Amino acid sequence: MEINDRLETEKDYRRVEEITRAAFGYPDRVQRGQIGCPYEHWMVHELRHRDGIMALSxxxxxxxxxxxxxxxxxxxxxxxEDMSLPVLDFGPLSVLPEYQRKGVGGTLIRAMIERAKQFPYSHNPQKKR
Structure with a gap:
């Protein structure tokens, strides 16, 4: 199975939210995880319009x-304390249940890391002012 990565486009939005819902909507999730309804698809939607980095979607x-x-x-x-370090946060990472544990998530993480290297993040903590 060949897995390719690419930037998400607007035409992908609905499908991505469906995938995210399927990835996190497993049976007994609420009872086992005690975290309520799966809202990760909503998180993806909101990240696109707020502080998500579309060059890393x-x-x-x-x-x-x-x-x-x-x-x-x-x-x-x-x-x-008096230090702050800008970092990238990732997630949700969503994979259709039938493709989990087949390399899809790893492919996405590796691709994201390679693209993230182009961003101007420093590994040096900055003093607060």
Whole structure:
């Protein structure tokens, strides 16, 4: 099975949200995880319009262009005392249940890391002012 990655486009939005709902909507989720309804599809929708980094919103597709997974990143800051470090946060990472544990998630993570290297993040903590 060949897995390709590419940037998400607006025409992918509905399919990505369906994939995300399927990936996180497993039976007994509420009872086992005690986290309420699966809202990850809504998170993806909101990230696109708020602080998601669209240059790091990727889909995984098969040779026939069937989308089977998605990942999105956003900006975050790690703070400790008088230090702050800008970082990338990723997630949700969504893969259709029938394609989980087949390399789709790993493909998306590796592609995201390679693309993220182009961003101007520093590994040096910054003093708060």
């Amino acid at each position: 990727l889909v995984a597709e098969l040779d026939d262009e069937t989308i089977v997974g998605h990942i999105i990143c956003s900006n975050a800051v790690v703070r400790k």
